[in-house]
Amino acid sequence: xxxxxxxxxxxxxxxxxxxxxxxxxxxxxxxxxxxxxxxxxxxxxxxxxxxxxxxxxxxxxxxxxxxxxxxxxxxxxxxxxxxxxxxxxxxxxxxxxxxxxxxxxxxxxxxxxxxxxxxxxxxxxxxxxxxxxxxxxxxxxxxxxxxxxxxxxxxxxxxxxxxxxxxxxxxxxxxxxxxxxxxxxxxxxxxxxxxxxxxxxxxxxxxxxxxxxxxxxxxxxxxxxxxxxxxxxxxxxxxxxxxxxxxxxxxxxxxxxxxxxxxxxxxxxxxxxxxxxxxxxxxxxxxxxxxxxxx
Amino acid sequence: xxxxxxxxxxxxxxxxxxxxxxxxxxxxxxxxxxxxxxxxxxxxxxxxxxxxxxxxxxxxxxxxxxxxxxxxxxxxxxxxxxxxxxxxxxxxxxxxxxxxxxxxxxxxxxxxxxxxxxxxxxxxxxxxxxxxxxxxxxxxxxxxxxxxxxxxxxxxxxxxxxxxxxxxxxxxxxxxxxxxxxxxxxxxxxxx
Numbered sequence: 261x262x263x264x265x266x267x268x269x270x271x272x273x274x275x276x277x278x279x280x281x282x283x284x285x286x287x288x289x290x291x292x293x294x295x296x297x298x299x300x301x302x303x304x305x306x307x308x309x310x311x312x313x314x315x316x317x318x319x320x321x322x323x324x325x326x327x328x329x330x331x332x333x334x335x336x337x338x339x340x341x342x343x344x345x346x347x348x349x350x351x352x353x354x355x356x357x358x359x360x361x362x363x364x365x366x367x368x369x370x371x372x373x374x375x376x377x378x379x380x381x382x383x384x385x386x387x388x389x390x391x392x393x394x395x396x397x398x399x400x401x402x403x404x405x406x407x408x409x410x411x412x413x414x415x416x417x418x419x420x421x422x423x424x425x426x427x428x429x430x431x432x433x434x435x436x437x438x439x440x441x442x443x444x445x446x447x448x449x450x451x452x453x454x455x456x457x458x459x460x461x462x463x464x465x466x467x468x469x470x471x472x473x474x475x476x477x478x479x480x481x482x483x484x485x486x487x488x489x490x491x492x493x494x495x496x497x498x499x500x501x502x503x504x505x506x507x508x509x510x511x512x513x514x515x516x517x518x519x520x521x522x523x524x525x526x527x528x529x530x531x532x533x534x535x536x537x538x539x540x541x542x543x544x545x546x547x548x549x550x551x552x553x554x555x
Numbered sequence: 556x557x558x559x560x561x562x563x564x565x566x567x568x569x570x571x572x573x574x575x576x577x578x579x580x581x582x583x584x585x586x587x588x589x590x591x592x593x594x595x596x597x598x599x600x601x602x603x604x605x606x607x608x609x610x611x612x613x614x615x616x617x618x619x620x621x622x623x624x625x626x627x628x629x630x631x632x633x634x635x636x637x638x639x640x641x642x643x644x645x646x647x648x649x650x651x652x653x654x655x656x657x658x659x660x661x662x663x664x665x666x667x668x669x670x671x672x673x674x675x676x677x678x679x680x681x682x683x684x685x686x687x688x689x690x691x692x693x694x695x696x697x698x699x700x701x702x703x704x705x706x707x708x709x710x711x712x713x714x715x716x717x718x719x720x721x722x723x724x725x726x727x728x729x730x731x732x733x734x735x736x737x738x739x740x741x742x743x744x745x746x747x
Binding site for chain 2: 262263264265267269270273274277278279280281288296298299300301302336337338355356359360361383384385394510513514516518519
């Protein structure tokens with residue numbers, strides 16, 4: 261019988277299999293193996309972690325395909341890679357390489373300041389960042405099969421990820437309490453497709469998997485995001501910018517499984533070495549913030 | 556009846572949702588003591604490497620083997636890998652079912668697919684038994700079913716994708732993602 265590839269069920273399905281897991285940023289095949297050994301459910305292959313992109317400045321683009329292929333060869337778990345917002349040719353290239361998920365990411369320099377990629381056209385699934393419910397549903401409308409909070413990448417400060425998670429969950433709670441006649445105005449107000457607003461209201465959650473990302477640096481940060489209702493966690497600079505990456509990575513994996521068990525969290529948080537240094541977001545000038553990228 | 560779903564990582568809530576619709580109580584299993592009083596266990600899809608590392612870290616390997624000695628157990632995708640005896644690479648598994656499994660046998664995510672499968676055994680829960688809508692995501696293939704392990708379903712090219720051995724079940728696809736509860740009902744029969 262026929263086999264149907266690239267259906268929305270299959271795209272969304274891989275994200276469902278990643279739930280309760282940790283996706284780690286890696287910049288070399290060695291990092292990728294450390295991540296896999298620590299129990300990562302997937303790795304994000306890139307040339308520079310967000311903390312370095314932030315520090316070095318300049319235009320941040322899709323990584324060299326050679327590096328991505330080497331990382332794909334190094335591990336058996338899914339490999340993700342980033343493209344610039346709106347850069348559909350970078351996405352075509354990553355699809356041709358066979359990456360398992362594409363992150364259309366604000367961490368890279370946007371290629372289009374009005375439009376995101378039309379993601380339904382691709383066989384490979386996409387994850388996109390969102391700061392609130394309207395942004396999440398616009399991305400899903402364009403074909404994103406997974407959503408993550410934006411947070412403020414490369415800072416090691418979890419405050420923005422918390423803000424974005426609370427915004428999405430809070431708006432869903434509000435939506436569920438609206439009478440039928442107020443739903444259309446709500447959709448208009450948040451700038452989201454009406455059909456997806458209805459689906460979200462009926463489900464009581466986003467119609468796709470929703471991970472936390474941006475600023476997560478400790479097992480406690482990861483468990484905090486899980487208790488706030490996220491389905492799993494991306495850790496970018498937080499692992500390989502810390503003193504003992506393998507140990508910290510394994511601890512964050514355990515924290516995401518046992519996020520509701522303070523005694524276990526206390527045990528796995530011990531002796532992890534130095535966390536990444538981090539930058540307090542409130543001390544960063546407005547024009548250097550990246551969460552505002554995305555339309 | 557109470558069914559446990561191994562909740563170390565992966566799509567455990569999807570299984571619980573199907574069980575709830577069938578009126579069956581389910582609990583999440585993250586530690587050995589959570590196995591007490593269960594009538595069966597489902598090991599969900601997820602990343603098999605992650606699930607096995609967490610199972611070792613939290614002392615679940617031996618308790619899971621002992622539980623399976625007396626109860627029905629079903630592994631979907633990563634769960635099937637975890638139940639198998641042989642995965643052809645250095646990866647800890649429970650080693651319960653007489654099957655040899657190859658991970659990511661169909662390729663990467665762009666090769667993931669949906670298809671309709673004939674599963675004659677499901678006639679036990681549905682006399683009409685139309686083909687089962689099966690979702691394969693970076694799926695493993697069951698290369699060999701040995702001993703008393705019997706094949707329940709195969710793809711047109713002969714690739715084995717569902718196996719039963721006594722009260723143990725392994726599927727390389729994800730019935731918890733289909734709007735079809737027949738595999739869950741079939742498993743509940745084994746758990747009774």
